[in-house]
Amino acid sequence: MRYFLQFLLVFVLVGCAAVPFKPVKFNGVSFVAARDAVDTTHVNPVVNVGANSAAIMPFGFIRNLDNPTIVHNTNRQWYGETRAGAKQYIEELRKAKIKIMVKPQLWITHGFFTGFLEMKTETNWKLLESSYSDFILEYAELAEEVNAEIFCIGTELENFIKHRPEYWNGLIVKIKNIYKGKLTYAANWDEYKRTPFWEQLDYIGIDAYFPVSDKQTPTVEDCLKGWEKHKPVIQEFSEQLNRPILFTEYGYRSVDFSGREPWVSDHTMRDVNLEAQVNTTKALFETFWKEDWFAGGFVWKWFHKHDKVGGAENPMFTPQNKPVEKVIQSYYTQYN
Template sequence: MKIKNIFLIVLTALCFSCKSQTKKINGVSFVASRDSISQKHITPVLKIQSNYVALMPYSFIRNIAHPKVEFNTNREWFGETKNGLLQYAKEFKKEGVKLMVKPHMWLRRGGFTGDLKATTEENWTILENSYKDYILTYAKAAKELKAEILCIGTELEQFVKNRPEFWRKLIKQIRAVYKGKLTYAANWDEFKRITFWNELDYIGIDAYFPLSDNKTPTVQDFEEGWQEHKKEIITLQKKIKKPVLFTEFGYRSIHFNGKKPWEANRVRGAINLKAQVNALQAIHNQFWKEDWFAGGFVWKWFHAHERVGGEKDNRFTPQNKPAEKLLTKLYQQ
């Protein structure tokens, strides 16, 4: 009897272990602010049943002609700095929320980071050395925080494409410092061309795939729009044999939100709360039940919950919209 009981206990423990390993990442992309955060800023995140947050320390390049990556300066908001990251992370850790540290770069004079590439070998050296300092700073911070995931870059296609050896060496340097899981946030039209997925733990995708040209796409419209993209994701996943993580996903509450989901510059536009709900339901239907899918981080979530979003807002945040209620339901599943 004792042997049987011990066997049952071990078997039960293994089952719980397997279940915990397959639990999805139900994350939010938590936007940095000017201020420190407290319990009141975390409570809304807990209410939607989120178990992960992506915290995003920023860097910037002032001039593409001299592409030095600058960070931890007095020109950044508190939440965008290392001290801000540490403060935010410790508050979330108190509540048992897990972390992805996800550094972002900003081009001061405009432009898309995916197009960033140096024009001379000298400038490549400036970019590489300063980017290495930036990422290793946050690899050490991720180690200090015991963060579960570190994202080594966000939407940097030309930098990645033109300097593959730099990135392979950088991954080894990061591994020497930080022992958690690594990913890279590839733009939706970039992920198939990344050459170092085998050296990371997740295939990371910022999942702003074009899905529908309709004004208010139905859930079915969105799901049909996913089919070709999903096939390509599955093809890569089977080849690389790493789980897929949506390092960002989300939709605006605006007409035609499935046509170019990445567009953030249409400040004015008719509000369409239903389109946002339908898009979130569809992406969940298509991915969250797949064994090879790790989960994702909704874009985006602001700290001052009571002052953002709402039914007159056409931006990405689901806060204080029907989308927030849906996200709570989906994250509870």
């Protein structure tokens, strides 16, 4: 009997060694809020690309960088930007067994960077804190209601966090009293090392717009080399805090120099380069998706009317109806 058990143990160990471990990832899309409701025809392309998760992004709006009032969940917003719309999107995606990250976001008029949001008086700081709490706790309630796998407590709000750390510590406690799932925060690619509250969350969330190549049409090899200065720092940070890395956003535009400043989203870059988008995306997958300390990510961005967006002449982020869509599908299928 003893020898049989020893043989069985060896057989199991050898058998396990023969099959490489492939950790399950959040193979996600950032599902853009729209004017109208969605149905199965809008969800099917998400399934077809191999995605197993989606970020749902209700919005709050601020007039300028020092205005403390967040307008949210009103009948003046697009349906998908409201609580009711977000819930309807989630319900449709759930029918296809898609996991959910609820990721409320702020939009500042004229597209000002949210990381620069900063009040000039204590009174306005207090007003902003109250307004942000109303906004984020409403969607924490939604996340709990729909049993979302992840709730993102904010996106790229470095100055707000830097100047009001005690508020954020208290806010996280309030969120945990409402929502019982996993928490993250979406830090900008150059912000995450300064974010002070990772140990209170479950994932280190990064909007992964790291520069990886200055070339007009970078090769996969160029971009892999570009990641060599970023990846060890990210991995060390993950291991230091004992938290997996989650790319709360990732992606590249289909333009020349797509790996140089991947965060640029304005319309000054118009020269379409589909190959650059393919190569930068392949390199990102090759660098991270096989790592056990990496939890996956949500590609930026995915529109509900799949047949009417993207395409060979589109210079923006969406991978839809471009060669890079097949790249994403191949990796998502491999790690699903």
